[in-house]
Each structure stands twice: as structure tokens, then as C-alpha cells.
Amino acid sequence: MDLVTVINPKPQNEFVETPYITSIAERGLRYIKKGFPIHLSGPTGCGKTTLALHIAYLLGRPVVLINGDEEFSTSSLVGSQSGYRKRKVVDRFVSRVYKSDESMTKTWLDDRLTTACKHGFTLIYNEFTRSRPEANNIFLGVLEERMLELPSASDDGNYIKVHPDFSAIFTSNPEEYAGVFRSQDALMDRMITLPMTHYDEETEIAITQAKAGVPRSVAKKIVTLVRKLRAADVCEFSPTIRASVAIARVYDEGDKDWFEQTCIDILSPKIGKGDKGDVDPAGIIRDLIAG
Ligand SMILES: Nc1ncnc2c1ncn2[C@@H]1O[C@H](COP(=O)(O)OP(=O)(O)OP(=O)(O)O)[C@@H](O)[C@H]1O
Ligand SMILES: [Mg+2]
Numbered sequence: 001m002d003l004v005t006v007i008n009p010k011p012q013n014e015f016v017e018t019p020y021i022t023s024i025a026e027r028g029l030r031y032i033k034k035g036f037p038i039h040l041s042g043p044t045g046c047g048k049t050t051l052a053l054h055i056a057y058l059l060g061r062p063v064v065l066i067n068g069d070e071e072f073s074t075s076s077l078v079g080s081q082s083g084y085r086k087r088k089v090v091d092r093f094v095s096r097v098y099k100s101d102e103s104m105t106k107t108w109l110d111d112r113l114t115t116a117c118k119h120g121f122t123l124i125y126n127e128f129t130r131s132r133p134e135a136n137n138i139f140l141g142v143l144e145e146r147m148l149e150l151p152s153a154s155d156d157g158n159y160i161k162v163h164p165d166f167s168a169i170f171t172s173n174p175e176e177y178a179g180v181f182r183s184q185d186a187l188m189d190r191m192i193t194l195p196m197t198h199y200d201e202e203t204e205i206a207i208t209q210a211k212a213g214v215p216r217s218v219a220k221k222i223v224t225l226v227r228k229l230r231a232a233d234v235c236e237f238s239p240t241i242r243a244s245v246a247i248a249r250v251y252d253e254g255d256k257d258w259f260e261q262t263c264i265d266i267l268s269p270k271i272g273k274g275d276k277g278d279v280d281p282a283g284i285i286r287d288l289i290a291g
Contacts, residue, residue, distance in 0.1 A: 004115045006064060009057035009122075012050065014210040018203040021051065024194055028055045028169070031192045037143050037168040039188070042196030045240025048171040049126055051196070056122045061165055064116040064123050068130035068172075070179070077138055078150060079111035113138065117148045120165030129172040129180045136187055143168065143190040201227060204241050212248030222247045228288050229267060234279070236272035243267060260289055 017025075028038045032055070040048040056063045066077070116123040128136060141147050146162040170191060175182055199207070201223060208219040226244045229235065243266050250262050268281035 004064065004112055006062045006115070006121065009053065009060070009063050011057060012053060014207075015050070015054060016203065016206045016210050018200075018206055020200050020203050021047070021054075024051060024196065025055055025058065028194060029058050032059065032167045032169070037170065037191045039170040039172065039191040039193040040196055041172050041174065041193050043198065043238060043240075044173060044177070045238075045242050046196045046198050047241070048196060049124075052124045052126065052169045052171050055169055056124055059122050059167060061167070062119070062121045064112045064121050066112050066123065066125045066128075068125065068127040070130060070132060070181075073135050077111060077113040077135065078148065079114050113142070114148060114150070114160070116168075117142060117162045117166050118160060120163030123166070123168045125168060125170045127172060127180075128170045129175070129183050131181070133181055133184045133187075136183065139168075140186055140190070142166075143187075198230070198238070199241060204244060207241055208244045208248045211245045212251070214248045214251055218251055218253075219244075219248055222251070225263065225288055226267070229270070229285070232284070232288070234284055235270045237270045239267055239270045243270070260286065263289060 024040075028040070028051070031038050038055075040051055042048055053063070113123065115121065138149065141149055142162055146166075147159045148162055149159055168191075172183070173180055198204075204223045204227070205216065205219045208214070208223055209216055212219070214222075222244050226239050226247075230238050246266050247259075247262055250258075252258050264282045264285050267285050271279060271281035271284060273279050273281070
């Protein structure tokens, strides 16, 4: 049995709103309300998925979430004619079943994209460039002509008209990331891309404080350290807000050695050992802590 999980968007726990976040969310919302799909693009940990969910919450429509995957084919997005199948649409998040049709019928099996297009839901297609570009061709017609092409065996005929309330929020990491495909220009051309970068310092402090429940002074100390490391140009991977939150979560007031140790554990892997193994991540981190 295939499930299409429909999320009823609600405010996210400990969601932090600062001028930077409000500004991107408002721009995104304005474009969507004028009928444009939006695309949040930026490095790992910059807040794309969180913001996509937030914009979806502001839109107030049920949400269908897809995570991009190399294994995806078009049939995993729109469904396939596969004989007698059970169909069920559940709402896992509010334990209220949105629609349930368990009758064993030989019908077109609605899958996620089809469900969202038909009912006018918000589709969040997270990390869409992890899917092969061919699998995403189906979006060309959905986004431009607002028609979803279905395999001919479907009961609905060859096309369904996309519901006027349907909207799409895409997220992606830049092309240089491992496991990411270059998207077709025609698809990119149909969306409005909002580039994101790591949050500004105030936003990072506010998120660290909120997610770890530490005083502002502690959040500030940690965020300053992580930002210094990010700026130092010694990292293989930029440390993200996730590192600040992790260090803050295990923080123990008064235990300086533990603080240093957790910073080394959490941040060293970002630095790497250098091409010749001659880099000393722990030393770099100790120096940064010492100021
Ligand atoms: N506005 C916010 N308020 C509270 N927490 C946030 C906010 N934005 C991001 N975060 C937190 O920061 C972390 C990174 O955010 P998120 O997962 O959205 O990033 P991402 O860009 O989707 O990363 P990835 O590319 O790795 O999927 C998460 O733990 C998230 O909960
Ligand atoms: Mg994400």
C-alpha cells in the first residue's frame, strides 16, 4: 500500500523570526501568491527546509513533502498504474485522516505530485536536484501550463488541470555538493530562486538560544566561535548553525574543559586533516577559543 502523507502545517517549535527570516519569507509568499513557484537555494544548514515549511504554514494549505532522491523516477512522483492497489492519504501530524480510501479498486494510484496538483496543496520538493533531471521533467508542464501529464492508463485521462491553489516550494544545495545533479535550465527558468546564505549573527544567536535553552551570553560565545571558524578559511565543510546548537545543547556552565572538548569533537571534522595530514584541528579550535 502506498501512502501519501499530507502535513497540516503548524507553527514550528522554537521557530525564530528575525528581520532576515521575515524578509525572505515575505518575498517568497508574495511570489507564490502571484502564482510563481519558488526555489530556496543555499548551502547545507542555512535554513532552507525550515523556511520552506514556514512559508507553507503561512500559505495555510495542506502540505505534501517530497525529498529528492537519485532513485526517483517520474512514476514515483505521479504514481503508476499498478493493478489493484490500496490508496490512502493520511495526516500523520495531527492524527486526523485527511482522506482515506482503502477500497481495493483498480484505479490510478495518486502519488505525491498528483495529490498536490489535484487538491491544490502546497508541494515542498526538498533537495530536488538530488533526483535525476529526467524525473523532474514532469514539472515543466505543471509549472508553465499548469497541466499534469499522466500515463495514458490513468482513469483521469492524459492530463489533469492543476488546482489553482497548488503551489510549489523547491529547495536545493549548490551544484558543487556531492550527490547533486545539475537541474535542466528550463526548470530553473520557471521558478523564482531566492538565494540563501548562512544566517546573520543575530539570527544564529537567537536560534541557538531558542533550540538549546541557554542564556544569550552562552549562545553568543558559541556562535562567535563557530563564525570565526567559518571565516578562517581552514574548513573542508563550513560549520553550520547545527554545530552551534549542538555545542550549546551539551554546554555545562563552569566546566571549561568540557566546553573545549565538545567544541573540538563537534568542529574538528569540519576542518579535516589537510591534504598531507598536517593540519591540527584541535589546535586551531583551542586558539579560536582562547581568542
Ligand atoms: N528560523 C529558524 N528558527 C529556528 N531554528 C531554525 C530556523 N532556521 C533554521 N533552524 C534550524 O537550523 C538547522 C538547519 O536548518 P534547515 O534544516 O532548515 O537547513 P537546510 O538548509 O535545509 O539544511 P540541509 O541543506 O542540510 O537540509 C535546523 O536544526 C533548524 O531547525
Ligand atoms: Mg534541508
